[in-house]
Amino acid sequence: MKVGTFNVNSIRARLKIVLDWMKKESPDVLCLQETKVPDKDFPVKAFEDMNYYSVFRGEKAYNGVAILSKLPMEDVKIGFDEYESEGTRIITASIKKIPVVNTYVPQGFHPLSEEFREKLDWLQRLYCYFAEIFDPKQPLLWVGDFNIAPAPMDVYDPKFLLGQVGYHPDEHANLQRLKDWGFVDVFRLHNHEPEQYTFWDYRERNAVKRRMGWRIDHIWATRPLAEKSIGVWIDIDQRLKEKPSDHTFVIAEFEK
DNA sequence: ATGGTCGGCAACCGA
Numbered sequence: 001m002k003v004g005t006f007n008v009n010s011i012r013a014r015l016k017i018v019l020d021w022m023k024k025e026s027p028d029v030l031c032l033q034e035t036k037v038p039d040k041d042f043p044v045k046a047f048e049d050m051n052y053y054s055v056f057r058g059e060k061a062y063n064g065v066a067i068l069s070k071l072p073m074e075d076v077k078i079g080f081d082e083y084e085s086e087g088t089r090i091i092t093a094s095i096k097k098i099p100v101v102n103t104y105v106p107q108g109f110h111p112l113s114e115e116f117r118e119k120l121d122w123l124q125r126l127y128c129y130f131a132e133i134f135d136p137k138q139p140l141l142w143v144g145d146f147n148i149a150p151a152p153m154d155v156y157d158p159k160f161l162l163g164q165v166g167y168h169p170d171e172h173a174n175l176q177r178l179k180d181w182g183f184v185d186v187f188r189l190h191n192h193e194p195e196q197y198t199f200w201d202y203r204e205r206n207a208v209k210r211r212m213g214w215r216i217d218h219i220w221a222t223r224p225l226a227e228k229s230i231g232v233w234i235d236i237d238q239r240l241k242e243k244p245s246d247h248t249f250v251i252a253e254f255e256k
Numbered sequence: 257a258t259g260g261t262c263g264g265c266a267a268c269c270g271a
Binding site: 007009010012013034036060061062063107109110111112113115147165201202203204205246 | 257258259260261262263264265269270271
């Protein structure tokens with residue numbers, strides 16, 4: 001089973017990139033973040049034509065998450081629970097009885113901002129969501145744009161960036177708590193090389209060329225599922241060479 | 257304390 005994730009930064013602006021990549025890679029599941037589209041305008045038909053089911057929740061201009069799957073999805077959950085109205089950052093669906101949680105973690109703006117407190121609060125609610133609903137002894141996937149680089153080798157300049165948004169001790173504490181609950185960073189299970197980035201800030205001039213990257217897009221799995229992982233790859237799409245910006249695809253392969 | 261840029265959407269917001 002192949003599972004991909006991609007912060008698409010508008011599914012309508014990058015529909016062709018996504019469809020082409022799906023043709024090339026043929027993932028069983030693809031999780032998208034920042035779809036930036038209200039549900040009524042989500043391109044269901046385009047994915048249907050490629051024999052993918054889709055579940056999604058979005059809004060105008062901001063946020064939005066979607067899961068595309070070759071197989072039907074069950075137990076779809078929008079937001080943290082059925083009473084959660086602001087649900088455009090997390091969506092869960094089970095595929096072959098394996099729950100897939102797709103998140104677009106709040107970016108956090110700046111460590112001294114209210115948005116940063118909200119990011120940390122959101123991560124705490126996410127912890128509660130996992131702890132209340134799921135069991136780390138069962139197969140479970142958590143994928144998406146976490147907006148956090150976990151370790152020094154996951155950012156281009158750890159000394160300079162320590163304490164900045166995306167590489168902050170308070171974020172790391174929250175991430176560690178989630179990891180301790182029962183997640184494995186499946187990418188790092190298979191790859192120990194530095195400079196494996198999934199994101200370059202397009203406000204930085206020539207960020208890709210200058211290797212100013214971050215690994216903030218992740219595929220995490222509970223132990224029983226991580227044990228079945230074969231490999232995880234970062235796919236630097238061709239367009240990054242032409243237009244140095246944005247996120248990469250990340251794809252993991254599991255047995256069966 | 258976030259901007260040199262994007263995307264959405266129509267003046268700026270969020271990343």
